[in-house]
Amino acid sequence: MLQQWKPMEKPQEEELSIRLKAAREKLQEQQMKIKEHKLPVLVLVEGWGTAGKGNVIGQLIKNIDPRFFKVASMAAPTEEERRKPFLYRHFVNIPEAGKFSFLDSGWMNEVMRARLYGEIGDEEYAARIESIKMFERQLTDNGYLVVKLFLHIGKKEQEKRIKQLSGEKDTKWRVSKNDRWQNEHYDACVKVFSSYMKDTNTPSAPWYIIDAKSKKWAELQALEFLTEGIDVALANNAMAVPILQNVFPMEKMPLLSEIDLNKSLEVDVYEKELKELQQRLGELHNRLYRKKVPVIIAYEGWDAAGKGGNIKRITGALDPRGYEVHPIASPEPHEKARHYLWRFWTRLPKTGHIAIFDRTWYGRVMVERLEGFCSENDWKRAFNEINEFEKELHDWGAVIIKFWVQIDKDTQLERFTDRQNTPGKQWKITDEDWRNREKWDLYEEAVNEMIQKTSTTYAPWHILESVDKKYARIKALKIVIEELEKVL
Numbered sequence: 001m002l003q004q005w006k007p008m009e010k011p012q013e014e015e016l017s018i019r020l021k022a023a024r025e026k027l028q029e030q031q032m033k034i035k036e037h038k039l040p041v042l043v044l045v046e047g048w049g050t051a052g053k054g055n056v057i058g059q060l061i062k063n064i065d066p067r068f069f070k071v072a073s074m075a076a077p078t079e080e081e082r083r084k085p086f087l088y089r090h091f092v093n094i095p096e097a098g099k100f101s102f103l104d105s106g107w108m109n110e111v112m113r114a115r116l117y118g119e120i121g122d123e124e125y126a127a128r129i130e131s132i133k134m135f136e137r138q139l140t141d142n143g144y145l146v147v148k149l150f151l152h153i154g155k156k157e158q159e160k161r162i163k164q165l166s167g168e169k170d171t172k173w174r175v176s177k178n179d180r181w182q183n184e185h186y187d188a189c190v191k192v193f194s195s196y197m198k199d200t201n202t203p204s205a206p207w208y209i210i211d212a213k214s215k216k217w218a219e220l221q222a223l224e225f226l227t228e229g230i231d232v233a234l235a236n237n238a239m240a241v242p243i244l245q246n247v248f249p250m251e252k253m254p255l256l257s258e259i260d261l262n263k264s265l266e267v268d269v270y271e272k273e274l275k276e277l278q279q280r281l282g283e284l285h286n287r288l289y290r291k292k293v294p295v296i297i298a299y300e301g302w303d304a305a306g307k308g309g310n311i312k313r314i315t316g317a318l319d320p321r322g323y324e325v326h327p328i329a330s331p332e333p334h335e336k337a338r339h340y341l342w343r344f345w346t347r348l349p350k351t352g353h354i355a356i357f358d359r360t361w362y363g364r365v366m367v368e369r370l371e372g373f374c375s376e377n378d379w380k381r382a383f384n385e386i387n388e389f390e391k392e393l394h395d396w397g398a399v400i401i402k403f404w405v406q407i408d409k410d411t412q413l414e415r416f417t418d419r420q421n422t423p424g425k426q427w428k429i430t431d432e433d434w435r436n437r438e439k440w441d442l443y444e445e446a447v448n449e450m451i452q453k454t455s456t457t458y459a460p461w462h463i464l465e466s467v468d469k470k471y472a473r474i475k476a477l478k479i480v481i482e483e484l485e486k487v488l
Helices: 013-037 053-061 107-116 122-141 155-166 177-184 186-199 215-235 267-291 307-315 361-365 376-396 409-421 423-428 431-438 440-454 469-487
Strands: 041-047 069-073 100-104 145-152 207-211 295-301 323-327 354-358 399-406 461-465
Touching: 013 215, 041 053, 041 107, 041 215, 053 069, 053 100, 053 145, 053 215, 107 122, 107 186, 122 145, 122 186, 122 376, 145 215, 155 177, 155 186, 177 186, 207 215, 267 307, 267 469, 295 307, 307 323, 307 354, 307 399, 307 469, 361 376, 361 440, 376 399, 376 440, 399 469, 409 423, 409 431, 431 440, 461 469
Parallel strands: 041 100, 041 145, 069 100, 145 207, 295 354, 295 399, 323 354, 399 461
Antiparallel strands: none
């Protein structure tokens, strides 16, 4: 794109000042509409070193109430961030509904540096391009405005700025090794930047190239691109998004009604196997840490199916420093105001660690679907989005183990009644549990669809027959051990 780009004609000074004043006032007005319509706006400011990214962001935010925006400077990833998926540190910086996030460089800069310095080859580069396109599309599909600005200057202009900044003791710190490297390899950078921008230039998240030779002209272009984008986003806020075809390899799964729940274990057999399996799992946990393999264990199931006791038998075998259990309840206000996967991205384990989720991102296609907490378009889109999310985790190197804990309706009633009549267990039963029980058939239909559409070969579902909790616990331990032994 850069190679074919022709800059717009810079207006005369008088016209420039008039348009700047109008654009600044427009952005000031739009921030209230953004808040009212709960539109999240992510502004990615990329460009050449010394092109003025910080200055453009500084000028843009002068027009916005400080309560409505955040600015993040995305330097090279830290060691901690390198132990998370590539997109992790970018996903966690997405804005809340009704607010702005401005990123001083981001996923483009990270990929370009790795590409130009030879840290990633063609295959990994292509995979990252697909990840980025998925990430940006998921944001826009879920109502985000993504504005991508690239500040462009010529080789001689960059060289001049490097010299000027380097010549002053108070500004020389602003010139990095990467800025100098870019200037020395300018033509190679143009080619790689241009290819990247062409690959990631989509109708829902297009690139806007800004002539950054003049600060005021760069500010005006950024303001006009941003305000025009906000106008379009506000006009299209309620539009439905096409449902993508599933392209992921799937495992064939039975319906819940086909599951044989007459499986059980004698107490002595259970206790013997529990001890042996926990010992084995503990050994594998040590190897996981040494080999830096991340593990994600996801539990879904009927209320009172025995998820908590099952998790307890898994964690009983693990070093407490190497795992975390995430009980997932209704989203907090700051979570509800973001993409529904945000609160799970922020809970991912480091390499070598285990994250156990007691309820998961699948709430989108179960409780949110049935209780009307999202639109039909939202939950139908979510099947593909979840498969993409789990594919990202798999490609990162994570072991993903998903359990559905299955019981029948009579067993649930028996356990509900026991909880209600036992003082020490009453905290486990709520009015919501009884209300959900009345919708058993609707939930079963939703769960069947969920399992059929998200049991991929890289993250299949495992059904735990839990009328006998002992049987389910042993089966879960065996599956976890088997999956870990495969990767180790």
